[in-house]
Amino acid sequence: MEVKIGVRSVHRELVVETELTAQQVEEEIRNALAVDRGGVFSITDVKGRRVLVPVASLGFIEIGEDEARPVGFGGTL
Numbered sequence: 001m002e003v004k005i006g007v008r009s010v011h012r013e014l015v016v017e018t019e020l021t022a023q024q025v026e027e028e029i030r031n032a033l034a035v036d037r038g039g040v041f042s043i044t045d046v047k048g049r050r051v052l053v054p055v056a057s058l059g060f061i062e063i064g065e066d067e068a069r070p071v072g073f074g075g076t077l
Helices: 022-034
Strands: 003-009 014-017 042-044 049-054 058-063
Touching: 003 042, 014 042, 014 049, 022 042, 049 058
Parallel strands: none
Antiparallel strands: 003 014, 003 058, 042 049
């Protein structure tokens, strides 16, 4: 699952590839937003690295869809 995070006053978005489902990512976001202004949104990527963003700095979060990626050189769809 690909998650794009827009941070205020930063021109590039953060892109994190995670093993979480869309529902799990949304739950993490909601939990971080539920804490008064001191909340932190955190997510772990597929390599085990953790990204932490203060909730006050979040601009947007785009959650990609779970999709099966085609494997191989087959011409069938």
